[in-house]
Amino acid sequence: MKVVGDVPPDLANSIDEHGSLVTVDPADWIVCFVPGLRRQWWHRFVHHRHKHVFAMRPTSTGSWLLVEPWWTRMMVTILPPADAVRFLRWGATGDILRIREAVPGKASQIRGWSNCAVLSAFLLGRPSWTWTPHGLYRQLIRERSTRRENVQQLLVDQFTKVVSHCSSNALSVSADQLSLPLRELLIIIGRNLLETMMTPSLLEVCYTAILEADRYPDATRAYAQHGPTPAIAVLTKILERAKQAGEVDLADCEAGARQFLGMLHGDVHLEAVLQLREIPTLSEIDLRARNAVKVFLDGAEPDEASILARGALTA
Structure with a gap:
């Protein structure tokens, strides 16, 4: 029996091999590399179509899970289909990739300063040292399992x-x-x-x-x-x-x-x-x-x- 601080023993002894209370199979994410919706001063320094990146995942009920890193917070929400289409249309102005997340993942929290590219790589469980959406795109597109989507x-x-x-x-x-x-x-x-x-x-x-x-x-x-x-x-x-x-x-x-x-x-x-x-x-x-x-x-x-x-x- 494991005892960890104030954690109930039944929880401490029910974790899986990765240290999680639940075992979840790897899922596919729809990762969208997009141009900006508003002009930003730093846009001139990054790829013209890959200025931002966010990820989406369809659910079994028709809605979509959205994970979009903002400057001020991480937006994680459920979108109805009509709203999801708006984000997908935005994705179509750049590039849309289907990426299988890595479980338990090989990313690291020691990256420090985070932006949309860093947080998206972390979401996917990818070790990455790129700071730009285009850099992450180039890394992911080289993976054999990556698929383009429309x-x-x-x-x-x-x-x-x-x-x-x-x-x-x-x-x-x-x-x-x-x-x-x-x-x-x-x-x-x-x-x-x-x-x-x-x-x-x-x-x-x-x-x-x-x-x-x-x-x-x-x-x-x-x-x-x-x-x-x-x-x-x-x-x-x-x-x-x-x-x-x-x-x-x-x-x-x-x-x-x-x-x-x-x-x-x-x-x-x-x-x-x-x-x-x-x-x-x-x-x-x-x-x-x-x-x-x-x-x-x-x-x-x-x-x-x-x-x-x-x-x-x-x-």
Whole structure:
């Protein structure tokens, strides 16, 4: 048993081989070497595109972790996707590198005076004696594992990961649920879809996809491909099966799926994306799903003539 001063023994004896209470795998950082946003007297002495450096890292919810060394403090904060894009666009005016951090690292605190280059090297766990962002850039670009990045692909990758994860959870249907009557099944799926749509992190991703559609169209397409498109596909299969069973009379099941999805989110989703209203409560979501299913099925149920005609064909 180790006893270190006033540290509880259970903590002192639970550190890993690197002296940390938790063991964390090395992560990739998006390191941006950029020109200045404001002119500074010392800019004339450094590289024209590498006057500052900061680091970012995407999270699993669509937000980004930002570490930006300032003159007066170290800014460490979580950015929503739309704000993160602004920093990434700034990064695109210089150079963006993907760097795997070193754990436990080989940097040292004895460097003394710190600036953005020194602190970024320390964040990455790199031994470095350079004082300029360009010097750090030249050091990192020589590493075999370093990769150049562009903003659009970074957004495509993150939107794909976040939206596909949310969609798969919302659209997962068990075998028992598939055996339920169509009305009950659609209520379950509708409620799951609405709850997912109204997740704050997904609303922020949707807002960013809309906001950046002209600038980064591939990212917006990635959002649509992994969000609405799978939902339409699942709903189409359910409606096709219901049509074969004679539960609905739809000429185009895919069009019906699109219509049902539109009835689900209506204007409430857009208002939530634009922050024009509060996110609906679970009870409000349940009521909206039930109302959408009722209106949809009442309009899609086969009329008496269709039932008689189908009976005549099968007789």
